Amino acid sequence: MIELYLFLIFMLIAAIIATEIKDLLAAVISLGAVGFAVAIMFILVQAPDLAIVQIVVEVLTVVIFVAVILRTTHIDETIGKKLKGTQILSIVLYAFFTILFLIVVFRSFQELPEFGNATMKVASEYIKLGLPQTGGTNIVADVILDFRALDTLGEATVLFTSVIGVVALMRKVGRKK
């Protein structure tokens, strides 16, 4: 699994560049690099459905970000300015929360199975019943469309609610000058 480690390192470097660079367009391109690295890692951990969806969503995300930046500005003026009091306070709070979070993460990771040894307690039932009960050969599609179809209905509701929000915010009619 050496290639998985390489992509993880690539992802982390691109993430640090995206948060610290001055040009916002370059930051968005780095965000796209992180997203496509995640898509390739989905392929490496045998999740082709996730990889397909991640590539489509990543392309759309980068296009939306670039569209916003092209209508506004692509220079981050806040980088390099002197730190204000509230910003120093937020950095201190972030450091405090990080220590707290790492303690919780360390404790909960003791309970997790080691990498590459999934327990499959619930999944074995789905794999056994997937083909006879739903007739679908792709177990992931069986789970989201048959066993947990109400979850998918909720997902569609959230998606259309966000579309209504975008349309309501972008419309020109009724906007004050």
Place this chain on the structure above:
Amino acid sequence: MIIFASCIILFLIGLYAIVTKRNLIKIAIGFAFIEYAVNLLFALIGFKHGALAPIITQVNTPHNFVDPIPQALVLTAIVIALGTTALMLTVILRIYNRYKTFDIAEIKKLKG
């Protein structure tokens, strides 16, 4: 274990961008990083060495699949992440049209 820890590092980078950056686009990028970190952690937990993608190609043979449930959950989460990102960027665009800046310290007109 170190492979899960790198997801946590990506989560913390995203949280750093949200908490300490003053540019609205950087904050939106931080939210996207947190989403990627959680999705990737779920997919990595479901991995099994030597197993195949959960797609049945031959009936009547014992199946050796990776865990399909985290994949099904993450599939939902990825699409919802796109919706939240689009809504967030729309609000950011309206804020820029009103105040002509991305700096959250300059956006003060709503302050009581």
